[in-house]
Amino acid sequence: MAAPPGASTRLAVTEVARVDDWSAFYDEHFDFVWRSLRRLGVAEAALDDAAQDVFVVALRRQGEFEGRSSLRTWLFGIAWNRARELQRGTRRRAEEPLPEALPPAAGLDQEQAAIQAEALRFVYRVLDELAPERRAVLVMAEVEEMTAVEIAEVLSLPVNTVYSRVRLARRDFEAAVKRSRAREQGRRR
Amino acid sequence: MKELSRQARDTLERGLAFDGPSAERRARVKARIIAALGGGAAVLATSSAAAEVASPLAAGAAAGAGKGLAFGSLLVWFGVGAVAGVAVSSVVVVTERARGTQTAETRAAAAAPARARVGAVSSARHGPTLPAAGPGESNAADSDEAASVAKARPAASPPPGLAPRASTASVASTSASAAPSVASPSPAPSAAATLSEEAGLLQRAERALAGNQPNAALSALAEHERRFPAGVLHEERQAARVLALCELGRTAEARALARAFVVKSPDSVLVPRLERSCAGPF
Structure with missing residues (x-):
């Protein structure tokens, strides 16, 4: 044409x-x-x-x-x-229902598969404690390994602001991991 | 910048190592997008964006104005609009694309040293998505094929129409034939063709429903069931059947079907739609 x-x-x-x-x-x-x-x-x-x-x-x-x-x-x-x-x-x-785990990887025995599924549930339980934007920043920075420029673009923020947001997201995530672990241990006792 | 502690990193790495959709979900969502974009009336659409897009698309196709590149190609695939002999093509601002590509390259080059190393959990390390035990044979066939298609392509290929193509050979090959690719005789039907046929049947049923022709809808659904008993859209098929039965005043049958559906798939996104039909509330 x-x-x-x-x-x-x-x-x-x-x-x-x-x-x-x-x-x-x-x-x-x-x-x-x-x-x-x-x-x-x-x-x-x-x-x-x-x-x-x-x-x-x-x-x-x-x-x-x-x-x-x-x-x-x-x-x-x-x-x-x-x-x-x-x-x-x-x-x-x-x-909310916990995230559905994928079928366990081939070759894993039942116990390993259960550990895998629990690790998945745990990380989502931790992520659920973060405020939405902090959570997004953490995922972008730590999981997807996006650059500050890329994160800035997704969130429509100045690049300089992104660095402090990443810092805050990491801090929140660390704290949430500690809290969740403490809770789980308390439950097991 | 301070990095994550070992504990926090382990939580992410181990937790997300096998995170992802099952092959069945992948195939199902694909079929639903195809059905929605193919110009179906989207009677069953649970997704607002899909419903919003569906009708203007059909109108655009009728007018022969295939503006959206990929929309257009989906329509060609289904033969919607293409029957009029409209070759859907697209106009792209070349300079803009060139600029974009250059910027991307420059950025990539510049980013390498400057890149803030903000994490170690690369998505590549998450490993391959695990295949689900797919109930339908068509699912398995589709995901196999899909996987090989994906592998054959470059890692970061842009969406159709965005790729700065070196060759324009594909122009000639596709623009010449307005016929949908699914119609071309091929010894081994591709998974994509199977999927589009399946979606096409469901779409036919949805259109019939929207046009107050519940009997026509039922016959399309029967054909769907015959050809794709365990197809990726089997839930949609059952839901559409309930709606058609409601239209015909066959409420008892509709209720029985709907209840069986809810028992089997309580978490389906289609449950609320059925709740609002003559078969609900449950």
Whole structure:
């Protein structure tokens, strides 16, 4: 197809996207998006819907992706916005079901699998204690290893501010780990 | 900057080592996006964004204005709009893309030394996502294929339409054929084709429901059940059937089906939709 009338030389018809491209894009990024939403505190029952929303928004806004950030950062930003919208509607959850663990890795015996599942539940219990933005900062900095520039972009913050936010997020996380461990030990006694 | 303590780092590393969606969820959400974007009436849509997008899409397709690149291609896939012979293509601001790429490269180069080392839990270390024991054979086939597709692609490939492509060969190959790719005869149907067929059937049922043709909806659902008994959209199929039965005034059947559904899948996102139907409340 020709360029639409009025298109300047800055515009050029490049390609016809194929559904294979979308399909591969989805396959490549779905786990990351889904995992990020969970780590950002989206409730278990809402995860699939939220992931669907992120992909629909990404499709709709793909023209806005400018390559300033990495694709993952961009998707993470969309996920963060969606997670925040969902948080606005619901209050903090205390009696939410714990995260569903994946089927245990092959080769693990029952005991190891149980330990693995418990480690997963524990980390989410700890994350649930953090305020949403602190939690997001911790996940970006410590799990996704994003740079300060990338974190700044997701949160629309000045880069300088990010450093102090990361510090605070780490402090909160440390404290929450200690509290949760103490609680668990108290329960075992 | 102060790093995390050993204890805190262990909590993250061990806890998140095997965190991720099951293959079944991955396939299911994909099918739902396809069904939603394919221009379905989204009767069952539980997701606001999907519902919001679905109808303008259908309108756009009818007008032959395939603006959204990937939307357009999904429509081509389904043959929605493409039957009119509209080759969906996209116009991209090349200079902007070039600038973006350059910036990304510069940033990557500059970031290497300057990068604040803020963590050690790389997502790569989280290991492969564990395959779920998928109930449906189509799931297994899809995820296998999906995995190989994903592996074959570069690690950080941008979404379709964003990739600064070196070759434009794909233009010729796709723009020439307005026919949906699923229609092309192929000895081994790809997982994507299977998925789109499955989604297409459900979409047909949803459209029929939206158009007050519950009998047509039921026949599409019956076909879905025959061809994809354990398909990734089997929950959607059951829910749509309940709604169709309600429309027909077959309330007792609707209630029985809905109850069986709720017993089997109490956490399904479709439960609230059924609650509001003639079959609810439970």
